Amino acid sequence: MIRAQHRLATFFGATVLCALVQLLGWPARAASAPAIPDTLQQRIAACTSCHGVHGEGTPGSGYFPRLAGKPAAYLVRQMQNFQNGLRKYAPMEYTLRQLSPAYMQEIAGYFAAQQVPFTRSPLPPVSAATLLRGEQLVSKGDAARHIPACASCHGSQLTGVQPSTPGLVGLPYDYISAQLGSWRTHTRAALAPDCMAVVANRLGASDITAVAAALASRQPPVDTKAQAAGSVTPPLPCGVLGASGDGA
Secondary structure, rough: HHHHHHHHHHEEEEEEEEEEEEEEHHHHHHHHHOEEEEEEHHHHHHHHHHHHHOOOOOOOEEEEEOOOOOOOHHHHHHHHHHOOEEEEEHHHHHHHOOOOOHHHHHHHHHHHOOOOOOOOOOOOOOOOHHHHHHHHHHHEHHHHHHHHHHHHHHOOOOOOEEEEEEEOOOOOOHHHHHHHHHHHHHOOOOOOOOHHHHHHHHHHHHHHHHHHHHHHOOOOOOOOEEEEEOOOOOOOOOOOEOOOOOOO
16 A cells, blocks of 8 residues: 555646746756857867867877877878777777767867977976987987988988878877887787787887987977988888878
């Protein structure tokens, strides 16, 4: 009997609530709420909240890299890698999970077209010897350990190479060292053969510190555009377009 009374009271309570909703015009008010604008800026809000309005990155945090000016094919490839599980970072994986190829092309095209000033990121205290070692690896590599120079794939000015090799200049120290570490721990990968995984696993911990410091301390060149396609011959086979395409 008590249970029957409880069910009856619940029924009448729900009925009264429905009547109040209709009386107060709740659906009408919800329908009159401002519509979200269907603009590219609104659709990429999830990107710009971390990477900056123009993809300039967030130097203060050190972990959100610059997207502005990077080759569109590279940006699309990275979004695909997050979708396919080759790159691991939960917020990016969640954000990109449902995006269509056309949508990702639109996003990549927007950021690739952005030309905004570079901002230096904080650099931890490192010795002159560490910076010298980093510059050697960046510009010349280490032949004895079969480590190619960063410039041999990413361009003489480290601004990237079309259509899909990214620039390294202007990236924060924390981001560079974290990504090199990710290749070593297999939380970042690319299509086989994964040239960056090969290079990263030939670097020691001190080498990663040196490379990250040298790159982060570099002054960007006057012309920061990616070099023309075919202007470099990568020293290692890579799984993207038969050339280097999945660097930092």
